Amino acid sequence: MSWSDKGQQVRGLLLKTDWYLCFGIVFLLCVLIGLTTAALKLNEVLNDADALPIEAVAIKGERKYTADAEIQVALQDLMQRSFVSADVNQVQKALEALPWVYQASVRREWPAKLKVYLVEQTPVAHWNGDAWLNMYGDVFDAPTKQGIPSLPLLTGPEEQGQAVLTTYQQLGELLTINGFALQSLSLSARHAWHAKLKSGIELELGREDNMARIQRFIDVYPRLASQDKKVGVVDLRYDTGLAVDWDDAQKESR
Template sequence: MSWSEVGSRWRVKLSEVDWYLCFGLMFFTLVVFGLSMAVWKLNIMLNDADALPIEAVAIKGERKYTSDEEIQVALQDLMKRSFFSADVNQVQEALEALPWVYQASVRREWPAKLKVFLIEQNAVAHWNGDAWLNSYGEVFDAPTNDDIGPLPKLAGPEGQSKVVLTTYGQVSELLEINGFNLNSLSLSPRHAWHGVLDNGILLELGREDKMARIQRFINVFPTLEKQVKTVAKVDLRYDTGLAVGWVNAQKRASK
């Protein structure tokens, strides 16, 4: 085959190529490449803390025990991220990890602010010595705060905090109506109830009929009132009566 024949064949093949399709594919490829580069650059910019920093965090909600310094420390690492890359769920978790924070809600506000609403724990009682109970009967750990007034001391097995708090409310209400104040209430591992009044008298209530036994104490107390300073304990774990432990007897027993 001569070179002239080869050249004529190539000219025929080139004439058969669909140039519109080729240029269309090239244009589409360039567009896709350009969009990919734009998305890549946009992603870099959105995640650049220097280009789009978080300039402010607005904290709302009544706070008594959570300071600005605690919030700053909790968010110091998260604040290094950009406005768009900051995970509001992580911000929420960091705030709710603070000891006196019960709940936090976080949202972005354009162009560079995070808005936070905090709800603090409402401590209503001490729990097992070094923990606290909130108004829902949930246990939480937090440092002691002098701004909190005197609270009842409650105790019980793990998982029984709501039961103890509910029972305390019922028992203390009945006692208060009749002029008594309940300082502490505990539930033993064997589910027996023990209460202590503000005058130091220990009430042994047992496991059953605690409200009826409290009423029995209220009914009988007038006969003990003259000797209230020497009453150490009232055992109400009887079907119809009660037993009184005296202060002197308790001292002798302890010796």
């Protein structure tokens, strides 16, 4: 075979190889285009609220202060999304932003339902007049609702909510087992405690030894009650004794 024949044979093989290569590249491009188109179409369908709407939201958990209407308003914008594109974390945040919701958990249930479990705030005290303390001592702001029981009035520096609640519970338990009821407790900016009983008696407790001073009041109260006067304020900020302001004396001085 001459060099000319060999050259023609090589050129034929190269042309054939180029043809296969071009065909392979075109086929690969067609496959890629097809996959991209399918992915875009699938993404469009998954994000189409008309094609895959959220058909229902099931709310569970005991609710006293959060109405269905409040939940509907909170989820109004999110419900315009498709079932797949709805972000459950955003749904959770929207629900937990409601004033009386303490915690919310959200999960999808195929084919088109969101399941929500709500835990409401449990108020245990009024805090600084216009806020509340929950059972964990956390401060939260929420409007007053019907059905909220009578709660103690607690006041103090904003960051001391849990400490004031804990002290209230400790003092309240000691007073209750001895026949008294604690109505309010306040902590001043200088960390001095002031308590008021439901009977109207006020107790100045100072900065320390609260339990011991409450016990001193309990021990001496029978003697105070035997007087033909009404107890107004009992100052227990002494190491061993106490001072009494009689309610009648206060009225006479006014």
